[in-house]
Amino acid sequence: MGMKKLVQILDADYFLKDGRPIIRIFGKQENGQALCGFYEGFRPYFYVEKNEAVATKIKELRLEHEEVQRKLPLGYQTSMADVYKITLENPQDVPRIRATLEQSGKCYEADVLFKYRFMVDHGLRGMNWAELEGETIQTSVAKVPGFKIRSLTPVQNLTDSPLRYFCIDIECLQSDLSRAPDAKRDPIIGIGLAFLPTYRNQQSLVLLAKPAAVTGAVQCFRSEKELLEALLRIIEEFDPDIITGYNINGFDVPYLLDRLKKFGLSTAMGRCDKPVMSKTFAGSQETEIAGRVAVDVYQLLKRDVSVRLHRYNLDTAAKVLIGQEKVNVKHTEIPTMWAKDIARFTEYTRKDALLAIQLLLERRMLGKFIEVAKISGTLLQDCLKGQTVRIETMVLHEFKKRGLVMPSRPSDAEAAKRIEEKIKGGAVLEPKRGLHVDTVLVLDFQALYPSIIKTFNVSIDALLLDSSANSSALSELRHNTAPNGARFVDGAVYEGVFPTLIKNLLAARLEAKRAMKIASGDERRVLDAKQHALKILANSFYGYCGYARARLFRSEVANAITAYGRENIERTRTFVEKTFGAQVIYGDTDSLFIKVPTTDLNEAQRIGEEIAAAASKQIGLHLEFEKIYRSLLILTKKRYAGWKFERKGEIWEDALDMRGIETVRRDWCTLVSDVMLDVLNIVLKERDVGKAAQHVKGVLRELSAGQVPVEKLTVVKGITRSLDAYDGIQPHVELARKMQKRDPTTSPKVGDRVGYVIIRGKDLLSRRAEDPEYARQKGLQLDVEYYVNSQLLPPIERIFEVLGVEKGELLGGGKQVNMFDFGAAGQQSVLACESCGRAWRRTPLSGRCECGGTLK
């Protein structure tokens, strides 16, 4: 009998010894100490359908095989099928063997990663605990204590082992400041590090590639090579679980690897001798560090739907999310700082590392991924990628339990074919456009698609196939027929994998929410992350069904879900209108907007709850009262704004709620946003359309009188490439060119953002872009007509149009003072091409017609 060790599974992989795989489990013990477990003797296998041709091939190739019974994932199956289970020695041989066998028969689970094959077969899940039985060993294969595993079993519900965080930010000395750093030439001169817990009692540390007299947590080295060697030493000594940073996948890690290789240094930064892998494809990059988890704060933020930033640079993210900012230095100043102000350089470097780690920790960005890993069984590193791997891991565990086999990933050709099979979306009810000043209730179906899957047993393994020989026999079974015609065997006869998993997820979520009520502090936050993770997982099944690259894609299944959804909302609308005599003015996928004859919020809520309860009972899905609009302006489907009231405990909180109506856009000046918001506020809260119109008139008057501050008229856009690389004509680029001619030293460079105003003149619009400060100094007049007709009016007009206010009325209409001639207001077109006669309501940005003719 050996000894036992409890570990939380952080990562897993395998390596080859004498052509045979050894599984490596990187775990964390209860005291936080890392442990690397080795498991020998687990071999790769997969399944292939049984037929003559396959049997011949198996014989030819002398493959180790066994005839077994499994359920195929092709609709509802009443019996098991005979398949061959092929077992190999080396996982790397699988693709070749699979390719050969696939010519003769369908293969299953032949592309399940070997580490997941092992984990699923042993009931292990990422970030869950396991009890290892075996003995400690001395090993050179791991940089942490080794353990030879004889057997292992999953263990439930232990508290998380504390994680060690390590944050990195590199600075390099660019030889060409107008281009991205080049790892072939530009050396790394400084590295900012941040730690949790502390490293040698320091929260942060800056490594410099030259001797310097700087105080604080700084280490200086004589060369870049020594700097890099020190970095490797520190990583090994600190032994992090999480390696993080801002855009490390896109920049720091690949750059660092290039420089390490240049000096012939090791790129193994994990818990064994495996080199760090940095991969780029299709604009997204990833990093793999054996035994640790690479977390790119930038990528996490960009994919987090709960925070939307207008830019995703570190400065913006830090300002918005943790109320801090970078040391105010442009990257072009780095060489000067490095040469002349090493103290400032050091603090700049340190701050970037600190900001990134603080974003991760203070915003608790990893919490829900850890919970997703535990529930889905995916390794934490893989959880950071996408939804598909989470669902498929979760499904694979359940398939294994039921003797079902998983289809292979579709080929590119197959995926392309699937995209042609269009999936129809949710129902959007035709809205009653205009301003509604009666109380409008919003009722929502809670977790609509998961509920549909659960209620109607929607799952590929419950789908009754028409093509099967015994289809008439199958039709005798109790089943549900979806509005799209797809039929699913009744859940009482056989419960599909998706419904089972969703039931478990939703039940676990209720449990987590219940436990949250009596928890506090950290425990409460973990539970909140858990309930959120459970919700995300339950909601992702629908998307998965209709995702062309999903192993279990099936358009009838995805279409069945939305078809049920559409039928459901229509039936609910009819029921509400008939039973309660209330008018449904709008609805989208899982929500209904209902007018009620009361102005009292509490009374409105009571009615909402009554309707929701009655409709839920009638329809069989759970409808819930969500919020109230005191007034609602509907422009079109998916575009509306309302004065929203939501109950928070005992009080009603109000807010302006906008959907699909943009008040902020990159190519709008802030005046437009301000006026939009003013107009919506007046219309919705004061319900005074006349006053809103007057407000717009007032702004127009100020504009033509030159009373609007120039900052409100400035549009800011970024220069993304070198100026000669732009072929079209764009205002901010034209301005940058002008400024370059005036003073090349201060003019905008690649990566800078340029603010411009449009001044009066006869030239092309884009050529009339001007630096606001320059315009002020030279006393240049702004092009008021442009600001009125091209910036302000188009979005404002769309709002006033549904309110029944004509453009002419906004522009002064009749006896109103004509401060400025706005052109032919109210007329259909204001400009026409001299040559071809094509008409425009506004000057096109290019200033001329596509035929080349001039406009008049």
Next chain:
DNA sequence: TGGTCTCGGGG
């Protein structure tokens, strides 16, 4: 209104 193209972050 849709369909294709570009670019993001980092220094």
Next chain:
DNA sequence: GTGTACGAGACCA
């Protein structure tokens, strides 16, 4: 590594 996958916003017919 038994893997090869983005997504929002700008521009254009």
